[in-house]
Amino acid sequence: MGTKNKNPFSVSSLIFLLCCLARFCYGVDIIRQGETMKDGDKLVSGDGVFELGFFSPENSSFRYVGIWYKVDTEAVVWVANRDKPMVNTNGVLRIGVDGNLVVLDGNGSSVWWSGVPSILSNTSFARLQKNGNLELSNDTREVIWDSFHHPTDTFLPGMKLPVSLSMGEVRCFRSWRSAIDPSYGNYSVGTIANGGPQIVIWDQSGRRRWRSGQWNGVTFTGISNLSDTASFLHGFKLSEHDDNGTRFFTYEPSNSSALSRFHIRYDGTVRQFRWDGKKWTKLLLQPGNKCDLYNHCGNYATCDYFVSSSTCNCLEGFRPKFEDQWSKGNWSGGCERRTELECQRGKPDGFKRMKCMKLPDFSNLVPVKSRDDCRQSCLGNCSCTAYAYVYGIKCMIWIGDLVDVQHIDQSGNLEFFYRLNHSDLDDKKKISNGVIVIISLVGACFLVAFLWLLWRYKKKLKVSSMVCCKDKDAVVLNESKSSSTEFSAGFSGPSDILIDGDQVNRPELPIFNFSTVAAATNNFCEENKLGQGGFGAVYKGKLPGGQEIAVKRLSRQSGQGLEEFKNEIILLAKLQHRNLVRLLGCTIQGEEKMLIYEYMPNKSLDNFLFAKQAELDWRTRVGIIEGIARGLLYLHRDSRLRIIHRDLKASNILLDAEMNPKISDFGMARIFGGNQNEANTVRVVGTYGYMSPEYAMEGLFSIKSDVYSFGVLLLEIVSGRRNTSFRSSEYTSLIAYAWQLWNDDKAMYIIDPSIRESCCPKEALKCIHIGMLCVQDSAMYRPTMATVVLMLESEAPTLPKVRQPTYSSSRRSIDDQPIPNGQEIVSSNDVTISMIAGR
Known part of the structure; x- marks a missing residue:
């Protein structure tokens, strides 16, 4: 006992000494007022990724205070005294009496300070955050200065790059002068806002050296989607305007745990690096060739x-x-x-x-x-x-x-x-005026001859099957018992027609004779039947000239079909797009009402998707997805009319001989006015599994209702399964199943097993992500089809985070009742549900 009492160090003293040694041997993340960091001491971020301390560049004896990655001390991301190096190792970093951070050399002279005026705080402290940001806070813990707002040559995830029209050119980063000299170099990087935000490199004289191209909301339009730039394109986001009218670019790597940095090098190139566990991998180099140099070839x-x-x-x-x-x-x-x-x-x-x-x-x-x-x-x-x-x-x-x-x-x-x-x-292709005159005269002669022949032909043409009763601006089409096989090639004269007493705008379509259509379909025999729906049956036929057609024959008992018929002859005659089915004409004769379409040899998408999945390879599915998206974009924005389809589903997507998709069945579609965004209906029509929650529950529909249906269809195309095929499983729908796998980071299991090995995983995951965005609970969070098309066509788009969708709102008590194939059920709240049947 006596020996122990003579020991000058108690256990508590030893612990205190070890703590003091550990503080600067292993580092902490904070320095407080009254504490001093000497050359050799370090601050270490809470996750051990970043260090702050004193360093010398390779082959240099000058000392600087900076921040670097702990795994690589040469990867310096920030320098304090870049223009005032210290010549020895006697420098210190401390918080001065006014509360500012200050770097003092061996003589006690200041070589750098944080420069915040009038702090006058005796409780200031500085902390090195996990993202590499050095923050100085006052006694109320308000951050009054930080290194992210005073960067040097490196852009890190978490930094904000301002974009402001009022500020003009915003130069945030400045290169080192050389590999061993961190003083201000010849190149700077920043943003310009006018005409679309861009990232720009300037040289010392202020001339542009490189620019990224305009930001389109997803990516920078002027950078090629090569493998070494894909990472650059993915992860950038642009915020909304703040109160000062400023927006900010931020960058979030797809793998948040991966170390990533952008660096403006002393040679005027921007590079992106990612740490692979052993070394830095270069993902980006811009400018990468002489054409990337600004205006290399001059104007025009x-x-x-x-x-x-x-x-x-x-x-x-x-x-x-x-x-x-x-x-x-x-x-x-x-x-x-x-x-x-x-x-x-x-x-x-x-x-x-x-x-x-x-x-x-x-x-x-x-x-x-x-x-x-x-x-x-x-x-x-x-x-x-x-x-x-x-x-x-x-x-x-x-x-x-x-x-x-x-x-x-x-x-x-x-x-x-x-x-x-x-x-x-x-x-x-210039031709002389004389040649133009000759061609015009020859063309005029041919035109006159053609018109004369057409007049003679029409005089001989007998359309006894159609009686046209003119009454001011209307034409009434009545039944006739003629067996003529001729048909009218168009309709001239009055502008409206009467269908069962309702006056509608005259369609700019050929009016086919009933007997012609009957002969084309072999009197609507069962062998020619392609499918059955609530409107009636669809038949395959061939016109006398050899053209194959599909005939939709309205069932006489179908009230819904009559409305569809009127809708389609009004809409489809005015819509022209390669991804919309083409309406060739119609027949209106007594109780017989038929629509004649171009024939699609591969029938409907559901015929392949849910029965012959192996015949749909990944590239074909991507083409179908993109084609449907472009067709919907045309309906929502680019057509003469603004159309909401309201019944988008797999059986309403027809496939031509090259497997190009064509949206069909516009019987339930609605026209919106130019400024109209949404509407309400007391009669909800659509198909179970494809209706958006707000439409099924409240009757509220908009372009976002179609977006929801597209999202369901996209998930079906990727998975090869119906949204409604999960009745006997633990999930209520495909959406519920997809959400669970998405939430568990197992999204690849959503993909159809027949293509899982052959598809492009990155592309498939992008499609799943877009599908999940489209089926989100609230319409306001769903993208528009313009955004969907942009995301689909971009190589590496920045996609928003998915919110958990509603996947049980459409389920009703009828779900557990057997529904005969091809039959229609109307629920008690007037929701019309048509079962899917191949056509």
Whole structure:
């Protein structure tokens, strides 16, 4: 006992000493007022990823205070005293008497301070956060300064990159002067907001060295989707405007646990790195070739790094401004017009389309709603040299020279139109005025002869099966017992027709004779029957000329079918799109009412999807998904009418000989006015499993109702299973099943087993993600079809987080009742449910 008493160190003293040693040997994440960090001490973030301390670059004796990755001390992400290095190891970092962070050299002179005025706090403290941000807080724990708002040359996840029209060019990051000198270098990186946000590299003189291209809400449009840039494109997001009108770019890596950084190097290149556990892997290098250099070929010229001939070429209608320099490979002078524009002389000009191009710099945004309006906006402004209408950006016009135009192998859906004199539009196809006159005269003679023959033919034509009773602006079509096989090729005269006493706009469609259709379908024999629905039956037929048709024959007992019939002849006659089924004509004769469509040899999608899944490979499914999306986008936004389909399902998607999808069955569709966004109905019609919650429960429908149906259909296409095929399982629907797997990070199990091994996992997961976004509970969180198309066509889009969908709102008491195939059931709340049947 006596020996122990003589020991000058007690157990508590030993513990205290070990704690003090551990503090600076292993590091903590905080420094408080009155504490001093000496050269050799370190702050370590709470997760052990970042360190703050004193360092010297390789082959340099100068000392700096900085932050770096603990796994690689040479990966410095922030430097405090970058322009005032210390010459020895006697420097310290502390919090001064005024509460500011300060770095002092060996002589006690300040070489850097945080620069917050009037803190006057004796309880300030600084903490190195897990994301690498050094934060200085006052006595109320309010962050009054942080390193993320005063970066050096590195952009980290969690940083905010401001974009502001009022601020103009925002230069946030500055390169080192050299590999061993962290002082301010020759290159800076930041953002510009005018004409669409972009990321830009500037050189020391303020000239642009590289730009990313305009942000379209998902990606930067000027970067090729090559493998080394895909990571750059994925993860960026742009916030909404704050109270000062500023927006912020942020970056979130797909794998939040992976270490990632963007670095502006002293040679003027931006690089992205990711730590693979042993070393840094380079994912991005921009500018990556000479065409990425800003305006490498000069104004009105394109740069294509991947062509074997000349890298630089003038736009069509332009020529090199300095021919002698151009031929020697000096393209900086750019190009000039061959023919001056006519606009100033009061004559119209034309436009030439350019595809797969990086959009020119210095664009201006114009608030118009359509591509045609955008074109007119440019055409009406003689200073406008080009225009583009881009998803996510809308109308852009260019005033003045076209600058920094580059061919990029990505963005096949990007295009812009530049202004030319009409004489330059078809330079190689010019013909003399004399030839034009001769062609016109010959054409006129042929036209006169054709009209005379047509008149003679119509005089002989007997359409005894159709009696037309003219009554002011209406025509009544009555039954006739003629057996003639001729049909009317159109309808001229009065503008309306009467169908069962209801007056509707006359369809711009051929009116087929009943006997012609009967003969084409072999008198509607069962062998020619393609399917059955609530409206009636569908038959295959062949016209006398050999054209194959599909005939939808209205059942005489179907009230629903009559409404569908009226709807389709009003709508489909006015809609033209490659992903909509084409209506060839109709028959209205007594109680017989029929619609004649182009024949789809592969019938409906459900015929393959739920019976012959193995015949639908992944690429075919992707093509079907994209085709349906483009068809819906046309209905919602690009057609002359704004259409809500209301019954989108697998059996209403027809497939042509090349497996191209065609949306059909517009009997339940509704037309919206130009400013109308949603409507309510007391009679809910649709198909169980495809109706959105707000439509099934409240009768409220909008374009987002179709988006929900598309989401269900997308999940069915990927999985090869019906949404309604889970009655006997623990899940209520395919949506419930998909959500559970998605939530458990097992989304690959959703994919149809017949294609799981052969599909592209990244692409399949993107489709599942988009499908889950479309079937979200609230309509406000579902994307529009314009956004869906953009996400589908982008290689690596940034997709929002999925909210848990409602997947039981459509289930009713009838779910447990047997429903005969092909029959219709109307529920007590007037929800019409038609079972799916192949046609």
